[in-house]
Amino acid sequence: MRIKTKMSFVLSLLCLLLTGCWGSRGINEQLYIEALGVDYKDGKYIVYTESAIFSSIAKQEGGGAQTADSPVLVGREEGDTLTMAFRKLEKSSQYPLYYGHVQVILFSERVINEKLKDVISHLGHDPLIRFTSWVYGTSEEIHDVLKAKSFFKQAPTYKVLFHPENMLKRNHSVNPLSMQMLLRDGSEPFGSAIIPNVKLVKGKWREDKDKPMLPTINGGYVLNKMNFKGKLNHKELFGLEWLTPQEKENKLEVALGGTVVEVEVKKYKIRLKEPVQKELKYTVEVKAKATIDENLDIVPRKALEKKIVQEIKTEIQQTYLNGVSINSDLYNLTRSTYRKSPSLVKKYALESDSLDSVKVSVQIVHAGSQKYKE
Numbered sequence: 001m002r003i004k005t006k007m008s009f010v011l012s013l014l015c016l017l018l019t020g021c022w023g024s025r026g027i028n029e030q031l032y033i034e035a036l037g038v039d040y041k042d043g044k045y046i047v048y049t050e051s052a053i054f055s056s057i058a059k060q061e062g063g064g065a066q067t068a069d070s071p072v073l074v075g076r077e078e079g080d081t082l083t084m085a086f087r088k089l090e091k092s093s094q095y096p097l098y099y100g101h102v103q104v105i106l107f108s109e110r111v112i113n114e115k116l117k118d119v120i121s122h123l124g125h126d127p128l129i130r131f132t133s134w135v136y137g138t139s140e141e142i143h144d145v146l147k148a149k150s151f152f153k154q155a156p157t158y159k160v161l162f163h164p165e166n167m168l169k170r171n172h173s174v175n176p177l178s179m180q181m182l183l184r185d186g187s188e189p190f191g192s193a194i195i196p197n198v199k200l201v202k203g204k205w206r207e208d209k210d211k212p213m214l215p216t217i218n219g220g221y222v223l224n225k226m227n228f229k230g231k232l233n234h235k236e237l238f239g240l241e242w243l244t245p246q247e248k249e250n251k252l253e254v255a256l257g258g259t260v261v262e263v264e265v266k267k268y269k270i271r272l273k274e275p276v277q278k279e280l281k282y283t284v285e286v287k288a289k290a291t292i293d294e295n296l297d298i299v300p301r302k303a304l305e306k307k308i309v310q311e312i313k314t315e316i317q318q319t320y321l322n323g324v325s326i327n328s329d330l331y332n333l334t335r336s337t338y339r340k341s342p343s344l345v346k347k348y349a350l351e352s353d354s355l356d357s358v359k360v361s362v363q364i365v366h367a368g369s370q371k372y373k374e
Helices: 002-017 054-061 082-092 109-114 116-124 142-147 179-186 235-241 301-325 333-340 342-347
Strands: 031-041 044-052 072-079 104-108 134-138 193-202 213-224 227-232 250-254 259-272 282-295 355-366
Touching (some): 031 109, 031 116, 044 082, 072 082, 072 142, 104 109, 104 142, 109 116, 109 134, 116 179, 213 235, 259 301, 259 333, 301 355, 333 342
Parallel strands (some): 031 104, 104 134, 134 193, 282 355
Antiparallel strands (some): 031 044, 044 072, 193 213, 213 227, 259 282
16 A cells, blocks of 8 residues: 555656646647748848638638638738848737748749849758748739639638649649759759749639639749749740650640640650760650540541651750750750760850750550541
């Protein structure tokens, strides 16, 4: 009996020494930042934050009904340095700001052109901001992009900016870019990194009587060694749809019988022609399979395959030239060469004719209910 009493006494003392969550905050006692925006204008840094109420997200993910718009809270402050701007924003907030949930980082065109290295260095030193955050650029007003709503009055985290892999997989030339990928590819001595460009579009969709302003992706900002080289739109980057390691579901409108074809690239290879004599020469080989979605005027299979090959070759070659015009290697031709023979890419630069040959083979594997005239 005495032993049990002593044990109870000892356990009671040990319980007093246990640590507790005395300093923790409830979910409603902090402001959780989901997206950051950074601008630079007239010698001052301007920072933006986007937050949403957690109850609206939990209600939708739990299957609850959404009866009203999910509110979006956008904060703005400016300062001579980024640190000053963030501190001023924190002072004006009604709650402590928590950056551990940041999923989107949005840079203005001015920041990309003038202050990208400084801004990335600052954000990279914050232990709470993850390198998995998606990175974008824009020439729009940042507060307009951040306060844009998603479809069906859903929470802001359902916007395309938070899930770019879903949108950019179909009919888009650029790929999603995380902070980690930007630091890796953007710092390479050769090749390019492309920050997706966000553009606001209104009137394409209608919710009841409303025409919501929606963020979309149109081309991107080309970088080399974290230096801004130029801005190219979606059409100027068409060739990247075919030469990318990411899987794409691209549709190609062929001017032959009003045909719409879905093309999937099975594999591609980029080769440096050797021996190198006074200049770099590259060969690109693309193998793809196609599915006919629509064929208003049935045309022969061989003629259609030939037309698809021509379209893809033209887009690859034109995008290459668009990159050369801004002194950029959009296909990263020189990057693999640099790994094997750094002296070559240091000695010879890419020219307009360095992409010496583009070989494309396409096989139509499915035509639906269509029948061909051979």
